[in-house]
Amino acid sequence: MYEMVRSVNLWHTVVLPPTKVKEMTTEMSTRLAKGRTRKNDPERVQADIMRVATQEFSEKGLSGARIDEIAEKTRTSKRMIYYYFKDKETLYLKALERSYQQVRQQEEALDLDHLEPVEALTRLVAFTFEHHLNSPDFIRMVMIENIHHGRFIEQSDLIQTLNAGAVNELEKVYQRGVDAGVFRPNLEAIELHWLISALSFFNVSNRYTFSRIFSWDQSAPENQQRLASHVVEMVLRYVLKKPGHSDPAI
Amino acid sequence: MYEMVRSVNLWHTVVLPPTKVKEMTTEMSTRLAKGRTRKNDPERVQADIMRVATQEFSEKGLSGARIDEIAEKTRTSKRMIYYYFKDKETLYLKALERSYQQVRQQEEALDLDHLEPVEALTRLVAFTFEHHLNSPDFIRMVMIENIHHGRFIEQSDLIQTLNAGAVNELEKVYQRGVDAGVFRPNLEAIELHWLISALSFFNVSNRYTFSRIFSWDQSAPENQQRLASHVVEMVLRYVLKKPGHSDPAI
DNA sequence: TTCATAATGTACGAAATGGTACGTTCAGTC
DNA sequence: GACTGAACGTACCATTTCGTACATTATGAA
Numbered sequence: 110m111y112e113m114v115r116s117v118n119l120w121h122t123v124v125l126p127p128t129k130v131k132e133m134t135t136e137m138s139t140r141l142a143k144g145r146t147r148k149n150d151p152e153r154v155q156a157d158i159m160r161v162a163t164q165e166f167s168e169k170g171l172s173g174a175r176i177d178e179i180a181e182k183t184r185t186s187k188r189m190i191y192y193y194f195k196d197k198e199t200l201y202l203k204a205l206e207r208s209y210q211q212v213r214q215q216e217e218a219l220d221l222d223h224l225e226p227v228e229a230l231t232r233l234v235a236f237t238f239e240h241h242l243n244s245p246d247f248i249r250m251v252m253i254e255n256i257h258h259g260r261f262i263e264q265s266d267l268i269q270t271l272n273a274g275a276v277n278e279l280e281k282v283y284q285r286g287v288d289a290g291v292f293r294p295n296l297e298a299i300e301l302h303w304l305i306s307a308l309s310f311f312n313v314s315n316r317y318t319f320s321r322i323f324s325w326d327q328s329a330p331e332n333q334q335r336l337a338s339h340v341v342e343m344v345l346r347y348v349l350k351k352p353g354h355s356d357p358a359i
Numbered sequence: 360m361y362e363m364v365r366s367v368n369l370w371h372t373v374v375l376p377p378t379k380v381k382e383m384t385t386e387m388s389t390r391l392a393k394g395r396t397r398k399n400d401p402e403r404v405q406a407d408i409m410r411v412a413t414q415e416f417s418e419k420g421l422s423g424a425r426i427d428e429i430a431e432k433t434r435t436s437k438r439m440i441y442y443y444f445k446d447k448e449t450l451y452l453k454a455l456e457r458s459y460q461q462v463r464q465q466e467e468a469l470d471l472d473h474l475e476p477v478e479a480l481t482r483l484v485a486f487t488f489e490h491h492l493n494s495p496d497f498i499r500m501v502m503i504e505n506i507h508h509g510r511f512i513e514q515s516d517l518i519q520t521l522n523a524g525a526v527n528e529l530e531k532v533y534q535r536g537v538d539a540g541v542f543r544p545n546l547e548a549i550e551l552h553w554l555i556s557a558l559s560f561f562n563v564s565n566r567y568t569f570s571r572i573f574s575w576d577q578s579a580p581e582n583q584q585r586l587a588s589h590v591v592e593m594v595l596r597y598v599l600k601k602p603g604h605s606d607p608a609i
Numbered sequence: 610t611t612c613a614t615a616a617t618g619t620a621c622g623a624a625a626t627g628g629t630a631c632g633t634t635c636a637g638t639c
Numbered sequence: 640g641a642c643t644g645a646a647c648g649t650a651c652c653a654t655t656t657c658g659t660a661c662a663t664t665a666t667g668a669a
Contacts, residue, residue: 613669619663621661628652629651635644637643637644638641638643639642
């Protein structure tokens with residue numbers, strides 16, 4: 110009985126053609142038929158759950174996401190979600206952590222040390238802007254977490270550790286620029302980071318309302334390019350000692 | 360029976376001291392006692408519901424908010440919510456519209472026409488920044504709406520109409536500045552508005568995660584002041600033809 | 610092989626939740 | 640005063656939703 114139901118629900122629908130279901134079913138009900146057995150694969154199961162959960166939470170929020178729906182979209186069952194993740198909130202926290210982790214990984218690919226300060230800063234800002242643009246799920250998770258007053262991120266030491274390095278990169282570039290006499294002094298790296306983040310984040314987080322309110326298709330490629338230029342220009346103008354470099358006039 | 364229960368649930372708990380409840384109850388159960396009668400006050404009821412609903416939705420989101428809880432915090436009943444607002448989503452849309460309306464009202468108080476361009480722009484940016492800071496509920500509603508892909512704001516012509524004027528103000532100031540030779544030309548008012556909005560919005564929307572991640576108390580008054588200065592400075596430097604005016608050195 | 614424990618599946622329960630059926634009262638009009 | 644539609648209240652229902660009890664299988668160690 111157990112074998113039968115499980116086979117129908119999971120395996121056959123995935124692995125076997127539908128026409129086979131009926132005959133296999135009866136065959137299977139004779140307990141432990143053939144060599145076909147269940148495979149335990151904890152890592153795969155957990156990864157699968159995390160993948161789906163991240164998607165669902167980022168799309169619908171903590172209260173909007175449904176455990177049953179997550180389970181359905183998974184190759185495993187609801188039982189397994191609770192087995193590995195305790196409850197809905199823990200699952201959400203893990204998904205949040207995963208989002209930060211993935212983003213941080215990509216960020217680390219950026220290597221600025223060999224570039225001169227102005228070039229490095231330009232690169233950093235442009236990269237951040239585009240990177241946010243390509244990580245809407247992450248942006249949404251952060252939005253959702255802020256709706257929850259950061260109640261979950263507070264519990265996560267992992268996330269804090271992860272992002273500590275982000276400002277350091279900027280700090281190094283900025284300091285090199287100051288030393289070289291091209292950046293004006295007395296700016297705080299974290300505040301600079303705040304400014305860059307704000308512009309890049311808002312571009313994704315508020316695209317729907319902004320576009321709608323001003324009847325302006327913010328997502329249109331030409332507008333995205335203009336915005337990207339604006340952001341880069343704006344930060345540079347703010348940091349540079351003299352706005353000497355060419356005026357791109359957009 | 361009906362009279363009794365209603366009185367206990369709503370009126371007495373609000374209007375009368377608790378000790379009076381018991382005796383009034385029996386008294387009331389003799390149908391239509393004394394001159395005490397129900398008052399119909401549709402406007403008040405609706406306003407009351409809107410007030411509570413806005414609070415709840417902005418705090419917990421569309422799916423997180425509970426109709427029962429909204430009803431409880433109201434002076435009226437759940438029945439009235441459905442009577443006036445059809446269903447949860449309609450109520451949410453109305454709350455969203457209300458949020459935009461209120462914010463827009465305050466914005467209109469700003470009168471920039473009599474100021475010279477630089478002063479006017481400075482004022483506008485500073486005002487926007489502070490205004491957002493003082494409207495966290497509005498910010499949250501917008502965040503939530505973006506989580507929903509702007510699905511509801513799409514249905515609202517009201518909101519679009521409301522905000523059309525916001526960019527106009529900026530446009531006027533900018534044009535005056537260009538004509539006076541103090542602002543550089545070829546910038547789009549809407550894109551300028553986008554930049555100002557991004558910085559002001561992010562300051563509120565992401566305060567929790569940002570503070571947590573970088574162990575930096577963004578809400579601390581001194582930091583808020585520094586950020587405000589940065590934002591104003593940044594926009595001015597971007598728009599001004601020459602960054603001639605004093606360097607506040609933050 | 611035996612056995613212990615980890616991993617997995619099924620079915621179900623209790624509470625929460627959006628929404629409604631049904632009734633009563635209010636307030637203005639004739 | 641009678642009447643009518645708007646305004647309001649109570650109790651309830653159907654469904655959803657998180658979570659769990661219980662049973663079974665997989666897998667590695669002794």
